[in-house]
Amino acid sequence: MRLTVYLAGQIHDDWREQLKQKAEEKNLPIDFVGPMENHERSDNIGEEILGEQPNNIIKDETASQMNNLRTRVLMEKSDAVVALFGEKYKQWNSAMDAGAAIATNKPLILVRPESLHHPLKELSQKAQVTVETAEQALQALAYIFQEN
Template sequence: MPDIWSVYLSGEIHTNWRQEIAEGAAAKGLPVRFSAPVTDHPASDDCGVTILGAEDQKFWHDRKGAQLNAIRTSTLLKEADIVVVRFGDKYKQWNAAFDAGYAAALGKPLIINHGPDIVHPLKEVDAAALAVAETPAQIVEILDYVINGRLAGYTDQA
């Protein structure tokens, strides 16, 4: 077992779910290090053209950014002990679905997080996961159980 668990937090960037998980993990004293994609949406979109030069066509503008972001994402996914992917209800999150598939292909333990309203469209993604949680608090409880063998409400534990 790792001394410090690496947990990659992928997915939607419009709510504070990452912060909720980090705060919950800190409150429980969990030995975790969190990583994530760049969550500053404009910076993520424009990193390629800002660093490598402007593009006249949106396709090439987006491709440059996607490729630079892929360096970070693929490296952090490969290093992760656990991958958490959150799907929000606002936008179609193709990048989150891609990250979930990539993590599954790498054989990473995968926790999916989404509300009950999008169970059907995510059924294949959920099937690849080892856990599907509705809340960040559930993810913290999963991490506590997996890392420490602690289950809330039980006293005779590892």
């Protein structure tokens, strides 16, 4: 059995690459997918596809349409979602992705530091698992494959 796991959350550090590398080191049969991590490409994809837009608001809206399409397709094909909330950046996309996982009944692992317990308490109650680190999320995924 292989799992496909959608990695939602901040794109301003390399947590995804670290998680993928650790999963590979543990020989876990997991394929990871997620949002476009190239921030410039993500911001400009609407214009790449539809051409130059008349203003920044419409440019943002067309990019959002393309990014929402990507997220929906990849999330729907995923078996589970890991949504990471960090302390440094506003996590609007993480919240949206976590909500989408809940709405589509995808198993959700919520990763958040203890300091974000209060603002994320409702999301945490809807997740199957809440942990404080990406490593703990990987351990939870690894548990799926353990035999008796």
